[in-house]
Amino acid sequence: MKPIYIFIDGKEIECFEDQPLLWVALDHGIYIPNLCALRERAEPYGACRLCYVESEGEDRPVTACTTKVRKGMVINTKGPKALRLARTAFELILSNHPVNCAHCLKSGSCELQRIARHLGIKLNSKKYKKFIKDLPVDETSPIFIYDPNKCVLCGKCVWLCQEKLHTGTLGFAYRGFYRRVTAFGDEPVGLSDCRDKIELVEICPVGAFGAKDRQRIKRIGG
Numbered sequence: 001m002k003p004i005y006i007f008i009d010g011k012e013i014e015c016f017e018d019q020p021l022l023w024v025a026l027d028h029g030i031y032i033p034n035l036c037a038l039r040e041r042a043e044p045y046g047a048c049r050l051c052y053v054e055s056e057g058e059d060r061p062v063t064a065c066t067t068k069v070r071k072g073m074v075i076n077t078k079g080p081k082a083l084r085l086a087r088t089a090f091e092l093i094l095s096n097h098p099v100n101c102a103h104c105l106k107s108g109s110c111e112l113q114r115i116a117r118h119l120g121i122k123l124n125s126k127k128y129k130k131f132i133k134d135l136p137v138d139e140t141s142p143i144f145i146y147d148p149n150k151c152v153l154c155g156k157c158v159w160l161c162q163e164k165l166h167t168g169t170l171g172f173a174y175r176g177f178y179r180r181v182t183a184f185g186d187e188p189v190g191l192s193d194c195r196d197k198i199e200l201v202e203i204c205p206v207g208a209f210g211a212k213d214r215q216r217i218k219r220i221g222g
């Protein structure tokens with residue numbers, strides 16, 4: 001296949017037609033915030049709305065995970081319209097997220113911390129009224145703690161169970177504000193067929209799944 005060239009933030013990049021823009025940027029050291037993207041997903045999930053960029057010739061910002069590269073594309077990851085949308089999406093996520101990094105098992109490797117730094121937003125932003133779900137924390141697994149209050153609904157753990165581990169254990173339940181990831185029949189995740197799956201910790205970009213033994217974590221996924 002013949003390579004094509006595109007420009008991201010003024011940098012000329014060699015890539016191949018139809019590659020997802022998000023991965024092209026990340027593979028060339030250009031960070032675009034993202035929570036729900038996974039390279040192995042057949043189709044982008046497009047749920048978190050954090051990966052907005054501006055593409056020359058387009059009226060509105062586009063999401064980098066759903067945009068395929070085309071020859072000569074000119075992309076600006078720092079355009080004001082794109083940043084405004086990404087910041088709004090991020091602050092809405094924070095409005096449902098208990099921020100207590102000092103006591104969080106993912107502190108230091110949490111994607112929310114990285115995105116906050118990138119977008120110049122404080123994790124304790126008060127822009128939107130805080131609504132925390134106040135759900136019980138599940139400590140029944142021998143290897144992880146599942147705190148549904150910290151879940152950002154990126155769907156990565158659900159994908160992992162359905163498409164990779166083939167346990168079929170996790171799925172989304174309820175709607176709107178109450179939407180959350182649960183095990184089949186709402187049993188504790190730590191008692192389900194996924195009870196010993198450290199991969200749940202590795203794929204979770206935030207502190208919803210945290211390892212009881214932090215030494216065991218390696219990062220997988222996006």
Ligand code: FES
Binds near residue numbers: 034036045047063064
């Ligand atoms: S990474 Fe593009 S919408 Fe989540």
